[in-house]
Amino acid sequence: xxxxxxxxxxxxxxxxxxxxxxxxxxxxxxxxxxxxxxxxxxxxxxxxxxxxxxxxxxxxxxxxxxxxxxxxxxxxxxxxxxxxxxxxxxxxxxxxxxxxxxxxxxxxxxxxxxxxxxxxxxxxxxxxxxxxxxxxxxxxxxxxxxxxxxxxxxxxxxxxxxxxxxxxxxxxxxxxxxxxxxxxxxxxxxxxxxxxxxxxxxxxxxxxxxxxxxxxxxxxxxxxxxxxxxxxxxxxxxxxxxxxxxxxxxxxxxxxxxxxxxxxxxxxxxx
Amino acid sequence: xxxxxxxxxxxxxxxxxxxxxxxxxxxxxxxxxxxxxxxxxxxxxxxxxxxxxxxxxxxxxxxxxxxxxxxxxxxxxxxxxxxxxxxxxxxxxxxxxxxxxxxxxxxxxxxxxxxxxxxxxxxxxxxxxxxxxxxxxxxxxxxxxxxxxxxxxxxxxxxxxxxxxxxxxxxxxxxxxxxxxxxxxxxxxxxxxxxxxxxxxxxxxxxxxxxxxxxxxxxxxxxxxxxxxxxxxxxxxxxxxxxxxxxxxxxxxxxxxxxxxxxxxxxxxxxxxxxxxxxxxxxxxxxxxxxxxxxxxxxxxxxxxxxxxxxxxxxxxxxxxxxxxxxxxxxxxxxxxxxxxxxxxxxxxxxxxxxxxxxxxxxxxxxxxxxxxxxxxxxxxxxxxxxxxxxxxxxxxxxxxxxxxxxxxxxxxxxxxxxxxxx
Amino acid sequence: xxxxxxxxxxxxxxxxxxxxxxxxxxxxxxxxxxxxxxxxxxxxxxxxxxxxxxxxxxxxxxxxxxxxxxxxxxxxxxxxxxxxxxxxxxxxxxxxxxxxxxxxxxxxxxxxxxxxxxxxxxxxxxxxxxxxxxxxxxxxxxxxxxxxxxxxxxxxxxxxxxxxxxxxxxxxxxxxxxxxxxxxxxxxxx
Numbered sequence: 101x102x103x104x105x106x107x108x109x110x111x112x113x114x115x116x117x118x119x120x121x122x123x124x125x126x127x128x129x130x131x132x133x134x135x136x137x138x139x140x141x142x143x144x145x146x147x148x149x150x151x152x153x154x155x156x157x158x159x160x161x162x163x164x165x166x167x168x169x170x171x172x173x174x175x176x177x178x179x180x181x182x183x184x185x186x187x188x189x190x191x192x193x194x195x196x197x198x199x200x201x202x203x204x205x206x207x208x209x210x211x212x213x214x215x216x217x218x219x220x221x222x223x224x225x226x227x228x229x230x231x232x233x234x235x236x237x238x239x240x241x242x243x244x245x246x247x248x249x250x251x252x253x254x255x256x257x258x259x260x261x262x263x264x265x266x267x268x269x270x271x272x273x274x275x276x277x278x279x280x281x282x283x284x285x286x287x288x289x290x291x292x293x294x295x296x297x298x299x300x301x302x303x304x305x306x307x308x309x310x311x312x313x314x315x316x317x318x319x320x321x322x323x324x325x326x327x328x329x330x331x332x333x334x335x336x337x338x339x340x341x342x343x344x345x346x347x348x349x350x351x352x353x354x355x356x357x358x359x360x361x362x363x364x365x366x367x368x369x370x371x
Numbered sequence: 372x373x374x375x376x377x378x379x380x381x382x383x384x385x386x387x388x389x390x391x392x393x394x395x396x397x398x399x400x401x402x403x404x405x406x407x408x409x410x411x412x413x414x415x416x417x418x419x420x421x422x423x424x425x426x427x428x429x430x431x432x433x434x435x436x437x438x439x440x441x442x443x444x445x446x447x448x449x450x451x452x453x454x455x456x457x458x459x460x461x462x463x464x465x466x467x468x469x470x471x472x473x474x475x476x477x478x479x480x481x482x483x484x485x486x487x488x489x490x491x492x493x494x495x496x497x498x499x500x501x502x503x504x505x506x507x508x509x510x511x512x513x514x515x516x517x518x519x520x521x522x523x524x525x526x527x528x529x530x531x532x533x534x535x536x537x538x539x540x541x542x543x544x545x546x547x548x549x550x551x552x553x554x555x556x557x558x559x560x561x562x563x564x565x566x567x568x569x570x571x572x573x574x575x576x577x578x579x580x581x582x583x584x585x586x587x588x589x590x591x592x593x594x595x596x597x598x599x600x601x602x603x604x605x606x607x608x609x610x611x612x613x614x615x616x617x618x619x620x621x622x623x624x625x626x627x628x629x630x631x632x633x634x635x636x637x638x639x640x641x642x643x644x645x646x647x648x649x650x651x652x653x654x655x656x657x658x659x660x661x662x663x664x665x666x667x668x669x670x671x672x673x674x675x676x677x678x679x680x681x682x683x684x685x686x687x688x689x690x691x692x693x694x695x696x697x698x699x700x701x702x703x704x705x706x707x708x709x710x711x712x713x714x715x716x717x718x719x720x721x722x723x724x725x726x727x728x729x730x731x732x733x734x735x736x737x738x739x740x741x742x743x744x745x746x747x748x749x750x751x752x753x754x755x756x757x758x759x760x761x762x763x764x765x766x767x768x769x770x771x772x773x774x775x776x777x778x779x780x781x782x783x784x785x786x787x788x789x790x791x792x793x794x
Numbered sequence: 795x796x797x798x799x800x801x802x803x804x805x806x807x808x809x810x811x812x813x814x815x816x817x818x819x820x821x822x823x824x825x826x827x828x829x830x831x832x833x834x835x836x837x838x839x840x841x842x843x844x845x846x847x848x849x850x851x852x853x854x855x856x857x858x859x860x861x862x863x864x865x866x867x868x869x870x871x872x873x874x875x876x877x878x879x880x881x882x883x884x885x886x887x888x889x890x891x892x893x894x895x896x897x898x899x900x901x902x903x904x905x906x907x908x909x910x911x912x913x914x915x916x917x918x919x920x921x922x923x924x925x926x927x928x929x930x931x932x933x934x935x936x937x938x939x940x941x942x943x944x945x946x947x948x949x950x951x952x953x954x955x956x957x958x959x960x961x962x963x964x965x966x967x968x969x970x971x972x973x974x975x976x977x978x979x980x981x982x983x984x
Contacts, residue, residue, distance in 0.1 A: 150634050178449065178452050178456065180850070180853065182849075182853050183456075209863075220853065221850070221853035221854050244646075245647075247452070248452065248645045251637060251642060251645040252642050252643065252645035252646045253642055254642050288655070329645075331456060332455070332456075332462040336462065336463075336466075336633050336636070337633060337634065339463075339633060340629060340630070340632070340633020340634055341633075343629050343633065343836075344626060344629050344630065344633070346829075346832075346833065346836075347622055347625050347626045347629060347833075348626065349829065350622055350826070350829045350830065350833060351619070351622035351623060351626065353822065353825060353826040353829060354615070354618045354619050354622050354826055355619050356822055356826075357615055357618075357822055357823055357826050358615040358616055358618065358619050360822065361611045361612060361615045362612060362615070362616075365410060365607050365612060366776060368616065431841065435841050435844050435845075438844070438845065439844075439848070453848070453850065456849070456850075457848040457849040457850040457851075458844055458848040458849075459840075459843040459844050459846055459848065459849075460839075460840035460841075460843050460844050461844060461848070463840050464840060464841070464844055
């Protein structure tokens with residue numbers, strides 16, 4: 101029968117066009133990545149690749165680093181305490197974390213705002229009431245909200261880890277650092293207002309046996325921030341595997357049906 | 372049968388009752404059932420159907436996103452993230468919508484490419500082609516306004532840059548830009564009207580698609596040989612032949628789509644759009660979405676503001692007059708030995724423009740963009756009109772069935788010609 | 795749509811290729827069709843589910859109420875899941891009134907004891923079971939109907955001091971939400 105004989109040629113041509121279009125697509129983001137001439141070192145994470153998942157222990161350590169170090173300046177306004185159930189905290193632990201924060205509420209019956217202990221449904225408390233206050237407290241620099249930071253930076257978790265470990269006390273010769281700024285190998289422009297946040301071993305006390313080296317803390321918090329930005333990642337990937345498997349089977353069946361149908365017309369001959 | 376009723380051939384009494392009063396089933400049967408379709412389509416002919424499916428997907432996901440989206444500058448970014456985090460399957464619906472835009476352009480670009488390569492724009496399909504260009508323009512407008520809605524940095528600055536294009540118009544430019552904005556910068560009024568229009572335009576597209584298909588069903592489809600079917604032996608009924616073949620293409624399309632959505636949902640997006648819009652700071656490199664890059668490259672290739680804007684819009688508008696620029700009577704590039712290669716070069720040229728549009732506008736990138744822009748227009752304005760006169764096409768096959776069934780295949784189409792005419 | 799002018803305007807050519815042949819294809823078609831139907835069903839589900847309450851809405855599903863400010867005979871209205879909840883501190887007479895009724899004579903028979911956790915505190919959702927209006931009776935100046943509870947102004951349903959329907963078109967008693975005393979003077983609804 102004909103179909104097999106003509107199929108490869110057609111397939112090839114269609115594939116060629118598809119490949120050409122995809123090449124165009126590949127070129128676009130690739131071009132953007134190169135614009136940051138700084139090479140960001142690759143860090144290995146459990147969620148790397150197409151099928152990776154989060155390491156709950158790492159996420160919890162990362163949350164601890166965020167809570168005890170980053171949260172002094174950086175908000176994570178899109179997250180609520182209840183979301184911490186996803187990283188493996190129990191309901192009681194979530195409630196305890198929430199209650200350790202005073203959240204502004206109100207107005208009460210007297211029309212006044214008041215503070216109360218947090219509830220799981222509350223958003224993470226912001227360290228500053230507004231951007232102006234945040235700038236005022238930080239030499240005019242605004243510490244960005246970290247809720248979706250790994251999606252908002254080229255390099256994602258790798259970049260966060262690199263940035264947190266990329267400080268150098270003495271900048272390379274020829275570079276003068278402005279007052280109140282710090283030299284960082286991986287920050288675009290190399291001058292960052294944030295002082296080195298992870299300074300020494302044991303800055304946080306991990307509950308598990310992991311050693312809290314700056315590198316470890318940077319890695320953990322980068323993992324936590326990735327989860328914060330993409331809490332759906334694991335569900336998404338699992339669902340994706342199932343759906344693509346389903347489609348492959350359905351595709352095979354559909355192709356068989358199509359060939360049967362076309363056999364009646366003497367085959368699907370394409371000139 | 373009572374007078375005034377349509378003569379229906381359906382046996383099912385309910386279908387028949389409706390069909391007699393409103394022959395919608397007869398119409399479907401005629402246009403998608405027995406519709407005689409050239410028997411030699413290759414898989415490029417899937418892409419029209421795929422575009423239709425993609426439009427439906429975009430409208431469906433869009434309607435459900437709108438149930439949770441808040442079109443206000445202070446809420447838009449958060450409401451999108453709320454969809455991603457709190458709404459049941461919200462992340463799925465949003466990623467499908469977001470990547471659906473990219474899929475739509477992939478599909479439509481291939482669909483347009485097919486039209487260019489096989490000469491589907493030539494008589495008698497000029498109006499069909501022009502309606503397609505209208506759809507393409509509406510799609511670009513819709514996609515642009517949709518990209519503004521999440522109110523990230525790229526949304527805001529993309530909106531600012533693109534609306535500012537209109538300021539290049541002499542005399543009234545600034546007034547037009549103010550009118551588009553509803554203020555003195557891109558702000559809440561802009562966001563609100565973009566949301567309104569982003570919701571409206573897809574339905575306008577549906578309307579033009581209907582006209583596009585109506586025109587198609589008058590002229591019939593073109594085919595890879597570019598010659599007209601000469602009789603029933605050259606065609607097959609649309610159903611089940613092309614419904615089946617389109618289904619195969621559709622599943623492959625779904626697999627690619629699913630891979631994007633489930634495994635690399637942000638690959639085609641830009642990280643800066645996850646930073647909330649900030650009118651005080653422009654990102655270092657602002658680039659439009661990938662599907663606008665070729666046109667963006669043309670815009671930047673011209674060192675004059677008005678000139679760049681005119682060239683960019685001209686790059687699309689030129690498609691309207693293409694049927695009259697290419698006067699060669701041969702449709703398919705397969706039989707045009709010179710035009711074929713220059714057309715393929717034009718295709719590569721388009722991809723290079725896409726690449727150049729994503730690079731910074733400096734140095735060699737600008738030079739490359741200029742050369743490519745020149746070729747883009749030269750192909751339409753010089754090469755095609757000239758080739759229409761000088762090129763000697765290869766001999767065309769006698770008929771579709773001859774070309775298709777030659778060499779080994781059972782000549783059933785030809786043999787069956789007689790009985791079919793009776794049927 | 796207008797008549798097609800396509801060069802080949804003959805009617806269906808499908809018949810020429812003979813009737814459907816063999817059971818193999820029919821089976822294949824059946825399997826493929828079933829798969830496709832499953833696929834379409836699976837596509838529909840996320841859309842439908844997305845219309846159910848989102849996670850942040852569900853997280854707000856409980857409300858805390860401080861009872862210490864509510865004097866005997868008084869009532870307050872609090873918001874819970876976007877609806878009013880009536881919290882009434884009943885007087886002994888009102889309790890007595892609610893408990894002395896013959897339960898079997900009621901339209902929606904329910905003993906008062908089954909509707910409260912602590913006798914003085916009646917907590918009901920303030921939505922008339924007829925068509926969803928908010929009954930009057932929270933303020934001292936409001937009409938409370940002949941049974942001393944609530945009176946719905948929309949269609950005249952009257953509720954007693956246990957929130958039970960006594961007269962009018964409403965079919966059921968006011969709903970008692972799930973709640974718990976978190977302390978002597980605190981309840982959490984939901």
